Amino acid sequence: MANQDQDILLEVKGLKTYFFLDEGTVKAVDGVDFEIRRQQTLCIVGESGCGKSVTARSILQIVDPPGRIVEGEILYHRRNGNTTEVLNLAAMDPRGQEIRAVRGKEISMIFQEPMTSLSPVHTIGNQIMEAILLHMPVSKNEARDTAIDMLRRVGIPKPESRINDYPFQLSGGMRQRAMIAMALVCRPSLLIADEPTTALDVTTQAQILDLMLELQEEMGMAIMLITHDLGVVAEMADDVVVMYLGHAVERGDVDSIFHDPKHPYTRALLRSIPKVGLKARERLDSIRGMVPDPYHRPAGCPFHTRCDEAIPGVCDRIVPPRIPLGDGREVRCLLYTEEYAGER
Amino acid sequence: MTEARPLTPGIAVEEPAQETEINLYIASQWQLMWWRFRRHKLALIGGTVTLIIYLIALFVEFLAPTDPNAYSVRYTYAPPQRLHFIDRTDKGIRIHPYVYGYKVKVDKVALRRTFVIDKTKKYPVRFFVKGTPYKLWGLIEMKTHLIGPVDPEAPMYLLGADRMGRDMLSRMIYGTRVSMSIGLVGVALSLILGILLGGISGYYGGSIDTLIQRIIEFLRSIPTIPLWLGLGAALPPNWPPLRVYFGITVILSLIGWTGLARVVRGRFLSLREEDFVLAARLDGSSELRIILRHMVPSFLSHIIASITLSIPSMILSETALSFLGLGLRPPVVSWGVLLQEAQNVRSVATAPWLLIPGIAVVVAVLALNFLGDGLRDAADPYA
């Protein structure tokens, strides 16, 4: 047990992040639990709007107002030599010094749009060096050298001159590399990547993912990767969390999720990926219905409106609890409770 | 953890939400615009005030107590009177509107006349009173005024009198018609020029576009007021008032059209690429028909918003020009012409009420700005 504890880097427990708008409350994240292990990769998958980005931002407390964390814990296990100190990030003041010391230094983040995620009027050098100077006691020149080294490491050619470029002078792939350099320059123990390759073309996508794996190997950080693409999950993940409408509906290691999906949503999701050998005529299974709009979340299990196995009168009433299945697997579906197991 | 109800009580989702959604589906563009517009409280207020001001402009003759040019040397710079309602006489209290008369005191040292309210003289005032005859819109002969003294000769200056003892209230009401309409006419002229040239520029593109854009840039690079002053001074002094009026509107719209042309051009440029225009063209519709039937309606809402926003600047410009004596000239009455009376400090010091037309300008401009802002947001929530 102690050994396993040593292994854990970040625990998210019962996280709820709501947006309080004039039109109503959007429960973007409504009870999410997962763990990230040191030097491992956790993938979060789910349809658009299910709260993946909000979960990621909640970890760093950078949710835009009127959104805020209303419940839950985010426990970060900071290692100092041989001792570990557990910090609850969710309880920190979003504008305070404590959380700022974690941001960019211990947990850093890269985003989907490499163009708009970098300031258009500052050079990439300026933006990378800023991260170094914020967190490390070095001089400007040293910071510059570190930045150049890092740019070289992420595969930007001629980093000595590129460091003076503005983002619009770089290609999309180069920009994302610069983003990665900026995120990793302080050697964080967790890198959160929010759909880092969605805006890139397929070859560049593959290169960026390879780069991330390489750097993970080299620097020994954990990665929390948010993606739509189950192919990417298969390639990168050690663990997987499947999200649906603000709930983590299923989690487990990548093999068991792919080979033995439990939740009806996960199964539907897996059915929807094209398989090699699929005949041209055969239709891809897509999940029927549409994602309910965020103001009118269904009662009970959020997925029951689209679920083929929903039990009428039950699933639309009872919010499924977390059901541990052993080996770190967990599912939130009433079909796996003792009471309703017969309906399966 | 378990939560049986779909919505906690704290969530402010109104019940009829469902209904609106269905309506949204079939709502026309104008309905949508109205719904969005309704949410702006200030715009609603602005719209109401604008409507009232234009109604005043419409019924000037009826609303003004007297003729704006009727003068009376006896009442030069007479201060505003208060309209009283409660009449305490020996016989008890009577409720009816009346004003007190003036007593003139001559200051021997400063050689100035000052007016004092004379409580011994009471002039009854009546609503819908028969007064100076007039022709409503130059057509209908009438005598009824909204308010006025029962005795037509009695002095009634609710907003004071000017240098020639003319009633400021009547003059301001008459000024409303000229000032507000000059904005409309000026904008109409700019609009014709703007749509025509902006449309040509955006629709055809190429070298015509470049040429028109250069002209616009050029016109914008000339400082407007010196330009207006120059052109205003060029209007021959012997022109009749009506022609001066149109001369001024032409001068004002000379700059005004450039802004509208830009808006129109931008819209045309983006619309040109839209599918429905292409479809119409493939259908064999004529170019003019495409423009009038398909393109103009799709940006009408924008144009309306831009118009509303350019009327106030027209009003301000007219006021400034007339104030300097290069715009409209007496006997035409506009707010700017009225403010001309307030040009030096001394007359303002003796008769501060000469500045009241300025308040009218501010209110009108504010109302139109609020209205225009609301319309713009309603026309294009993403702009």
Place this chain on the structure above:
Amino acid sequence: MLQYIARRLLLMIPTIIAISIVTFIIIQLPPGDYLTSLVASMAETGEEVDQSALETLKARYGLGQPIYVQYFKWAWGIISRGDFGQSFEWNKPVTDLIWERLALTFVLSLSTLLFTWIVAFPIGIYSAVKQYSLGDYVFTFLGFIGLATPNFLLALVLMYISFKYFNQSVGGLFSPQFVEAPWSWAKVADLMKHLWIPMVILGTSGTAGLIRIMRANLLDELHKPYVVTARAKGLPERRLLLKYPVRVALNPFVSTVGWTLPGLVSGSAIVSVVLSLPTTGPLLLRALMSQDMYLAGSFILMLSVLTVIGTLISDILLAWLDPRIRYQ
């Protein structure tokens, strides 16, 4: 960058030529000219008309010749000798009359510009960051009023107040003892003391407009992804705000110089008349009224050139601030 400036400078030339033509046409528009009306009025009063002097003037400016000849004579005088012509009314060369007034106009406009910026910038930031707060509403409301009030009205009200309650007049840019005095430090100090009233009057509507622009720009920028990136880096909120969104919102803000400066030059013409400032406004107005064509024309021309230069400055500033333009 240098190339950019050079290109913009070259582009200025045709603009200025076109402006000079338009100006000339405008001042030619009124029927008759100053000399004819002068001769007429002199003949009326029975004064002696110096025929030979009249002829020299006529020949010099080509009066009575076709308008394009007159234009070329005027333009050539400006280019070759810096001679803007003769003011008929003052009987002095135009150059003797305009420079000081132009300089004062420029000083007034520029200081007003600085004033509007210094006021509008922080308020705009505050209004955007504290959107929908009480302060935001107050500033927005004041801004609307400022935009809706004509400058000259404000000037009148201020003059009235100071006349009525402080019993002093606020007109002019100098104390009486300095009006005719040659330039000295004392005179400059005196100017500074008087400058702020017209500056505030002229600046209100501009400030109101700029606050709204700054607020809107900044609101656009505040939620851009790059701000989130910077926040995720661990930057303190205040530093982040100033370094990123404010910096980006500054660009469109700076580009407003292009039209605020002409607006100020324009606006000062009217306010100067009301406050009787020794700037271009009152003299231009008078010249226009009395058909003193070269004086009026030179003023309009120079004010327009001032405007063009203002636009140029703002473009250069913008290019300097915004790498996307600089590297085009």
